[in-house]
Amino acid sequence: MGKKNNHKEFPYLDREISWIAFNERVLGQAMMTQKPLLERLRFIAIAAKNLDEFFMVRVAGLKNQEAAGLERRHPEPVSLKSLLDQIHERASALIQNQFNVLQTLKKELESENFFLVTAEGLMKSDKVWLSTYFKEEIFPVLTPLAVDPAHPFPFVANLGMTVALEMENPEGEILKGLVPLPLKIKRFIQLPNRGSRFIALEDVISLFIPKLFPGFILRGMGCFRVVRDSEVEIHEESDDFVHYFEAALKQRERGAVILLMIQKSMPPDLRAFVEEGLDLSIGEVMEVDGMLGLSDLDQVIISKRNDLQYKPYVERFPARIREFGGSCLAAIKHKDLLVHHPYESFDVVVDFLKEAARDPNVVSIKQTLYRTSNDSPIVAALIEAAENGKSVLVIVELKARFDEKANLKWARDLERAGVLVVYGLLGLKTHAKLSLVTRREDGHLKNYAHFGTGNYHPQTARVYDDLSLFTADHKIVEDLCKIFNYVTGSASPKKLKKLAYSPLSLRSTLIEHIRGERDFAKAGKPAIIWAKMNALVDHEIIDELCLASQDGVKIHLIVRGICCLSPELPGVSENIHVKSLVGRFLEHSRIVCFGNGHDLPSEHAKVFISSADWMPRNFDWRFESLVPIENHTVKSQILDQIMMAYLKDTANSWSLGADGNYTQINPEGEGFNAHHYFMRHQSLSGGGSMTHDLHLPHLTLEEPEILP
Known part of the structure; x- marks a missing residue:
């Protein structure tokens, strides 16, 4: 293919630049004035979260390649150095544009009595209320840190934001200090009275620096945020894969800094102090004229302001299942069924497994799990099936990025209930979404299958467009039986009829x-x-x-x-x-x-x-x-x-x-x-x-x- 075309007609676009272009389209949703205001704010948060993950995984991989002296493989259209320069330029513009869009949106929100206020915009009554709130809810969990020869620059967690300070003590000596924002408390605090009003945690901290460093005079301050390499290197030949994986997850939390974002308002000498304190051997610095960490903006989207959000949409439940007395299995036996999420309810998938778990004629359930929710009804149904004496096999994918810990937990919960848990094929990530229910009918075994394009996750199923196919087609379910055996037994099926x-x-x-x-x-x-x-x-x-x-x-x-x-x-x-x-x-x-x-x-x-x-x-x-x-x-x-x-x-x-x-x-x-x-x-x-x-x-x- 490449030989037929000159460079001008080269058919490939760069993957990383294409991803940034996608995130630009996501941010574009925040600019569409016909959308509800808080939904536009949500798109800013989504774009920011996407960019975090892009740097944690994709850019981290490229930076590690660069550090190792490697180049991109043909037929990628640009060199590694050129690509990283393009990424920096496009990502910097995207980050700044997120803040610019936020500034415009804030003005529109204010016309609807919804405010994102700063320390300068507080009223006297706000400061009185915040004084109590700070004392009771914030001060106990803050750790003010002085950085000097006896107190080295601390480790800053991935996606952690920190307030950097330059202060002067009574003797006229300059002290550098840090106040990390705790990851487990709310970034945005709702103020009482006068509509919907929120202030960022770092702005509140700035009001009470004297309580954190008594006797010091503040000379300068600013915020910074780090994004670390979060890719997990897996060696599946480990004797104990699960324990090795747990250790790898802990190591990921201390990955190299890939991106340091610093507020433009930070004084130059304070910025130099931050850059020197962090290991930026492969990382880069981006200066942002505005608020950092816009991924947290979804915290201010509250149910009390439904008037500024999409009108609630209630998904449909397929009428065909109701016509069969609510039995998913009976409806599927009659004819194949396609459920279109989120327009049609994910409850169909849950009910399919619940019915199988409780049906005395069901003898076995086989299931893949890639991602699911914290309170997963899917996992609950599988546990119930095992407790009811059915043979239950679950293929849990531990390498589902950023859901690894949750999947480890589910694997252990399932095993305690008597479920046979396996972790898929060596060297492969199990990404297929499959369920197989086997039921004894009229002295014979009959199989029912579910194939999904999305995850077994009831929360994301409300906003992700996905398809669920339910079928009892003999040739398809026969193929699926062979495929499950392939995943658990590593023996490739010689011939499949449909799949x-x-x-x-x-x-x-x-x-x-x-x-x-x-x-x-x-x-x-x-x-x-x-x-x-x-x-x-x-x-x-x-x-x-x-x-x-x-x-x-x-x-x-x-x-x-x-x-x-x-x-x-x-x-x-x-x-x-x-x-x-x-x-x-x-x-x-x-x-x-x-x-x-x-x-x-x-x-x-x-x-x-x-x-x-x-x-x-x-x-x-x-x-x-x-x-x-x-x-x-x-x-x-x-x-x-x-x-x-x-x-x-x-x-x-x-x-x-x-x-x-x-x-x-x-x-x-x-x-x-x-x-x-x-x-x-x-x-x-x-x-x-x-x-x-x-x-x-x-x-x-x-x-x-x-x-x-």
């Missing part, structure tokens, strides 16, 4: 179907691909898509985040169109549709859902699933409702150009809104007998907009 999986067959299956569309195009038949995912990085797949484009295959991609394919390049990718959706709900489902010699949508199409994004890690280093959709109603739901609505969307969409820049299709957020469509209309497979009476809009890409 594909990573690391052995998922990429090759996709390539086979992409090439199939090329063959249709060469034969003069319709050739078209629709796909939706979170990230497109894999160069082999990108090459195949570009070759398909050159043969005349029409390709429409919906890629929420990272996209390394440069679309619409003449002679290279001109038939490939890429858009990104960013809106009220987080696009998380993975879908791929092949026309199979027909235009889309079509009953002849080949349709799949998956747990995998199109990235090397998903194809080569993770256990993932690719599931065919063959039930007529479910296939129609995905093609005619879900994919058509996303392709038609203009309210939440950004179009990717060949130069890697995104253009918002409708900056005002008007036009067809896929999220609104899904909230307002019953899904086809969940409608039960009422499906035939549903008056759903017939969506086409050509017709005028049908929804406000």
Whole structure:
């Protein structure tokens, strides 16, 4: 592929810069004036959290490569040094823009009697109240630190924020001091009376420095925040993997400083003191003109101000399950069911496992767990099943980044209840979302399966767009039985009838179907691909898509985040169109549709859902699933409702150009809104007998907009 194109037409965009572009789109939501004010504030916090994780993992990896004298592998389009320079420039601008957007938003919030106040904006009564609050709630947990030859510069925790001070004692000597902000207390404090008013903890501390360092005169101060390398290096050949993993997690907390963020208002000599005190051997410094740690802003989004948030949305429960007396198993036995979260309730997934746990005819449950909630009803159902004497196997993925400790806890809780817990395949991360329930019916065993594109997490299921497929299809569940045995026994199944999986067959299956569309195009038949995912990085797949484009295959991609394919390049990718959706709900489902010699949508199409994004890690280093959709109603739901609505969307969409820049299709957020469509209309497979009476809009890409 690379040999056919000159450098000008090189089809790859850089992964890291593409990720920053995604986060710029997230921050763009905070600028859309038609969105509720506190939801816009939430998007600032989300963008800030995303950037923290980007530095903790991606930039940390690049910095370590640079320190080791390594270079990027071909075919990455830029050198490592050039890339790090670009990241610094784009990330610095993004961080500053977050604060600028916040300043604008604060003025709009004030018109709604909602205030983010500073120490300078406090009234006398506020200071009186804060004096008591500081004494009772803050002072006991603060640790003021003097830094001198007897007291060296302390360790600063990852994402920890610290107030740095320059003071003078009564003898005229200059003292440097630090006040770390405790991570376990609220960053923003709500003031009493006069509407919704909040002040940051560091501003409160600044008012009471004399109580922390009695007798000293304050000469200068400022805040700084550190982001540390948080990638965990895993050696799975360890004799005791779980204990080794626990030690690795503790070591991560002391990773090297990757980014030091310092307030621009900090005096130069105090800044030099901070930089000298921290080990910045591979880290870099960013100066910020404003508040640090904007990821904490979600603390001020309170239920008392529902008037400034999205109107509550109550997800639907599939009517078809109710028609079967609330029995998930009976409804699934009748026909495949696709549940579209968050528009349809995650309770279906929970009820599926609860019913299996309590059904005396269910003999076993097998389950993968990648992420779940702190009070997980999924884990509770699995424990109940084991306590009821059923055979329960749970594959727990310990390497679910930033959820490792929670997963260790769940693994131990499950084991105490008698669940057989395993930790997946050596060298692979178990990312597939799978459940298998085996029930004795009429003297025979019958299997029921759940395949998800998202996690078994009831909280995120309220805001993540994901799909849950429930099926009792004999060939699919037979394949799933073999796949569970593969994960627990490490013996690859010789032949599967329906399912594909990573690391052995998922990429090759996709390539086979992409090439199939090329063959249709060469034969003069319709050739078209629709796909939706979170990230497109894999160069082999990108090459195949570009070759398909050159043969005349029409390709429409919906890629929420990272996209390394440069679309619409003449002679290279001109038939490939890429858009990104960013809106009220987080696009998380993975879908791929092949026309199979027909235009889309079509009953002849080949349709799949998956747990995998199109990235090397998903194809080569993770256990993932690719599931065919063959039930007529479910296939129609995905093609005619879900994919058509996303392709038609203009309210939440950004179009990717060949130069890697995104253009918002409708900056005002008007036009067809896929999220609104899904909230307002019953899904086809969940409608039960009422499906035939549903008056759903017939969506086409050509017709005028049908929804406000």
